[in-house]
Amino acid sequence: MAFKRLSKTNIVPQSGAPLPASYGALLEDIKARICAAQVKAALSVNRELIELYWHIGKSIVERQRAESWGKSVVERLSSDLQSEFSGISGFSPQNIWRMRAFYLAWTEEIANLSQPVRDLDGVNLPQVVGEIPWGHSLQLLSKLKDPVQRLWYAQQTVVHSWSRAVLVHQIESDLFARQGKALTNFQTTLPAPQSDLAQALVKDPYHFDFLGLGPELSERQLEQALIDRLKDFLIELGKGFAFVGRQYRLEVGGEDYYLDLLFYHLHLRCFVVIDLKVEPFKPEFAGKMNFYLSAVDDQLRHADDQPSIGLILCKERNKVIAEYALRDTTKPMGVSTYKVLPPKLKAGLPSVKQIEEAMGMERHDGKNVSDKVARRRRLRTGQTTRSR
Numbered sequence: 442m443a444f445k446r447l448s449k450t451n452i453v454p455q456s457g458a459p460l461p462a463s464y465g466a467l468l469e470d471i472k473a474r475i476c477a478a479q480v481k482a483a484l485s486v487n488r489e490l491i492e493l494y495w496h497i498g499k500s501i502v503e504r505q506r507a508e509s510w511g512k513s514v515v516e517r518l519s520s521d522l523q524s525e526f527s528g529i530s531g532f533s534p535q536n537i538w539r540m541r542a543f544y545l546a547w548t549e550e551i552a553n554l555s556q557p558v559r560d561l562d563g564v565n566l567p568q569v570v571g572e573i574p575w576g577h578s579l580q581l582l583s584k585l586k587d588p589v590q591r592l593w594y595a596q597q598t599v600v601h602s603w604s605r606a607v608l609v610h611q612i613e614s615d616l617f618a619r620q621g622k623a624l625t626n627f628q629t630t631l632p633a634p635q636s637d638l639a640q641a642l643v644k645d646p647y648h649f650d651f652l653g654l655g656p657e658l659s660e661r662q663l664e665q666a667l668i669d670r671l672k673d674f675l676i677e678l679g680k681g682f683a684f685v686g687r688q689y690r691l692e693v694g695g696e697d698y699y700l701d702l703l704f705y706h707l708h709l710r711c712f713v714v715i716d717l718k719v720e721p722f723k724p725e726f727a728g729k730m731n732f733y734l735s736a737v738d739d740q741l742r743h744a745d746d747q748p749s750i751g752l753i754l755c756k757e758r759n760k761v762i763a764e765y766a767l768r769d770t771t772k773p774m775g776v777s778t779y780k781v782l783p784p785k786l787k788a789g790l791p792s793v794k795q796i797e798e799a800m801g802m803e804r805h806d807g808k809n810v811s812d813k814v815a816r817r818r819r820l821r822t823g824q825t826t827r828s829r
Contacts, residue, residue, distance in 0.1 A: 490531075491571045491578070497537065498544030531575075542582055550588050558589055569595045576605050584612050593617055601680045610676075619644040623752070624760060625775035626767040635747055636773075638709060643752060645777040647677055654781050660719050663781075664688075664701055667717075681708040691736045700733060711747040712737050721757040722776055727766040734772040748772070754779050 501518075504510045515537055522532040547570065551563035560567045570578060573595055581591045594617065598608055623643035627636040651673040652666045667674045668687055675682055685703040692698075702715040714733050718726060730751040737749045751774035763776045 487574060488571045491573075491575065492566070494531075494540045494575065495544055495566045498540035498542070501537070501541045502544055539579060539582070543578060546582055546588065546591070554588065558592070561588060561592060567592055567595070569599055573598050574605070577603075577608055580605060580609055580612070584609070590617050607676060614648045614650075616644070619646065619648075623775040623777040624758070624763050624767070625773070626770060627750075627773050627775070630771065630773040631748065635709065639750055639773065642679060642681075642706070642709065643775045643777060644679075645758075647754060647777055647779040649674075649677065649779055649781050651677075652781055658719060658781070660701070660717050663717050663719060667702070678704070681706045682713070683707055685712070691733075691740060693736050698733070698736065700737075703737075706750075709747060709750070710745070712741055712749040714749060714751045716751065716753045718753065718755040720755065722753065722755040722759065722763050722766075724762060724766040726753050726755070727763075727770055727774065727776075730774050731770050731772045734774065738772075750774065752777060 501510065501515065504514075516534050519532055519534040519537050526532065547561075547566055548563050551558075551561050554561065560569065569592070577595075577598055581594060585591045585594065594608065594612060597603065597611070597616075601607075603611065621641045621643065622645040623640075624645070625640060625643065627639045630636075631639055649663075649667070651670055652663075654662070654666055658666075664687060671684060675684070683705045685705055686700075687702055689700040689703040690697055691700065700714050701717045704713040704715065705711070706713050714730065714737060716726065716730055716733070730753055734749045734751050742749060749772070751772060753774065753776045755776065755778055758776055758778050767774065767776065
């Protein structure tokens with residue numbers, strides 16, 4: 442008998458005969474299980490493929506050492522594999538050489554480590570590497586020489602479900618060196634392990650290159666630009682951030698106060714207040730944030746929530762001044778810097794004057810307009826020009 446879905450709670454066969462009330466819930470449960478099974482199957486297929494590539498790379502390295510295999514043998518191997526498995530891609534000579542490099546990257550290069558690292562034994566493929574796509578592994582190999590960093594980015598890829606493009610962005614922005622580097626007072630204001638989790642959450646500096654703005658901008662312009670590119674902003678903040686609002690209003694003592702940006706972190710189970718500053722850090726910023734966090738904890742924090750956290754994002758930061766400002770504050774907060782435009786890129790941008798000259802801009806009644814715009818205005822007002 443054919444069935445037609447009307448809604449989650451109102452599903453009846455086409456004949457009109459009623460179905461059990463629990464049918465809708467059963468259908469949704471089965472669909473969820475099918476989706477989960479599809480994900481597991483995809484992961485299983487990827488893991489088998491990565492292990493196959495690992496084995497091929499290992500075999501080539503061993504044959505080269507024992508029998509001095511050269512380029513011609515690898516090319517013949519590629520040709521024979523492609524002929525035998527014509528419906529399967531991935532056996533080009535270039536990719537087979539990549540398999541060799543893949544094997545060496547997680548074996549021989551591990552021997553150069555100054556101290557042991559968990560999951561890197563120099564013999565076996567790290568489990569997490571088998572869980573990421575081949576294209577991701579190739580990016581790790583081509584962009585990173587340090588196996589410890591490669592392992593860290595592979596782990597973060599699995600945790601955050603990064604696409605290849607996001608992985609490349611995080612590598613190029615040097616997330617490994619920035620993660621957990623914000624100056625904070627978390628160790629003295631938060632209990633363990635919340636303090637360690639919060640510290641790992643914050644970065645220094647934050648990279649806002651995706652905004653396409655120069656460094657000279659107002660706080661409101663920076664805030665608006667981040668909201669306009671909220672998806673990119675959330676990627677830079679990291680996994681777990683849920684946007685609550687901008688210029689979030691709090692009433693304290695009959696007066697209104699506005700938080701620049703308010704988030705809730707799903708893993709830390711707490712509110713996160715972000716205060717944007719387009720100037721160097723000043724001690725009074727910490728006092729203001731302490732006030733904000735007290736108000737958020739009193740008015741917004743639920744009984745099961747952890748203490749709210751504050752993050753002050755400044756254009757610049759003097760480490761000693763920031764440490765003194767945070768030393769005796771009672772609320773958990775951190776101070777980080779941000780970068781809006783890379784210095785090299787900024788240096789390559791034309792000035793306003795150069796843009797005006799390139800566009801043929803002239804002064805007309807105190808305003809900058811181009812010759813074409815001025816001519817159109819004269820035509821619209823009935824004015825004409827004659828050649829002399």
